Amino acid sequence: MIHVVAKSIVKKELQEEYKKIASELVDMTRKEKGCISYALYQDKDNPMILTFLEVWDTMESLKAHFKAPHFTALVPRLGKMRESSEVNVYTPAD
Amino acid sequence: MIHVVAKSIVKKELQEEYKKIASELVDMTRKEKGCISYALYQDKDNPMILTFLEVWDTMESLKAHFKAPHFTALVPRLGKMRESSEVNVYTPAD
Numbered sequence: 001m002i003h004v005v006a007k008s009i010v011k012k013e014l015q016e017e018y019k020k021i022a023s024e025l026v027d028m029t030r031k032e033k034g035c036i037s038y039a040l041y042q043d044k045d046n047p048m049i050l051t052f053l054e055v056w057d058t059m060e061s062l063k064a065h066f067k068a069p070h071f072t073a074l075v076p077r078l079g080k081m082r083e084s085s086e087v088n089v090y091t092p093a094d
Numbered sequence: 095m096i097h098v099v100a101k102s103i104v105k106k107e108l109q110e111e112y113k114k115i116a117s118e119l120v121d122m123t124r125k126e127k128g129c130i131s132y133a134l135y136q137d138k139d140n141p142m143i144l145t146f147l148e149v150w151d152t153m154e155s156l157k158a159h160f161k162a163p164h165f166t167a168l169v170p171r172l173g174k175m176r177e178s179s180e181v182n183v184y185t186p187a188d
Contacts, residue, residue, distance in 0.1 A: 003135055003147055005099050007182070019187055041097055041184035050187060053097055053147075059138075088101070090135035093113055093144060 001036065001092070002062055004054035008078075008085035011048065018050065018081050021074055028070035034061025048083075062089070095130065095186075096156050098148035102172075102179035105142065112144065112175050115168055122164035123148075128155025142177075156183070 010018045022040045029038045036055040043049035056062045065071055079085070104112050116134045123132045130149040137143035150156040159165055173179070 002138075005101075005145070005147075007099075022187070040187040042187040044096075044183045044185055049182060051099070051182065051184060053099075053184070088143060088145065089138045090145060090147070091138055093116070093134040093136040 002056040002059055003090040004052070004056065004062065004087065005090070006052040006054070006085065006087045008050050009048050009083040010050050010081055011083060014081045015047075015050070018078060021077055022050070022052075025070060025074045025078070029065065029068070032061070032065055032068060034058060035065070096150040096153055097184040098146070098150065098156065098181065099184070100146040100148070100179065100181045102144050103142050103177040104144050104175055105177060108175045109141075109144070112172060115171055116144070116146075119164060119168045119172070123159065123162070126155070126159055126162060128152060129159070 019040065026038055026040060029035055034057040036057060038052065038054045041051050041053055043051070056065070113134065120132055120134060123129055128151040130151060132146065132148045135145050135147055137145070148156075150159070
């Protein structure tokens, strides 16, 4: 299984719109093949931190996600609202 | 539910020992009340990044974890092997 942590800093005044678009992305992504879980979370101590925590069955499914129409349409819109972001793709440590 | 992402940078020469201690911590933590999942992951593109991805039922269970004997014994040992680390505690974005 593949775990993705996509962590972003989003200014308070943009959060309502950010969460609305993220919600569309979540709804459509959860219907994708190989998506085990996908949701947006907020840091308990710093509400500017909004993070997608994702689980995928294989790298192939994750790669297909990057080409999905909702991904290519919505993620650039989210990108414009971020102050910064970092994405880590994880596999279990051996 | 509470999600924790505890991300650390660990030098290559310390990773074997780090993973051994982490494995003890994982085994014992999974037996704790309220621990839904707990495991160590490695970044696919940067193997120096080792991250615990955790799910807890409540903040109370997470707080109890910080006081567990295996946590107070093992986490400082892991801490000494880290170049840097960051911990985020997440709740679902509203």
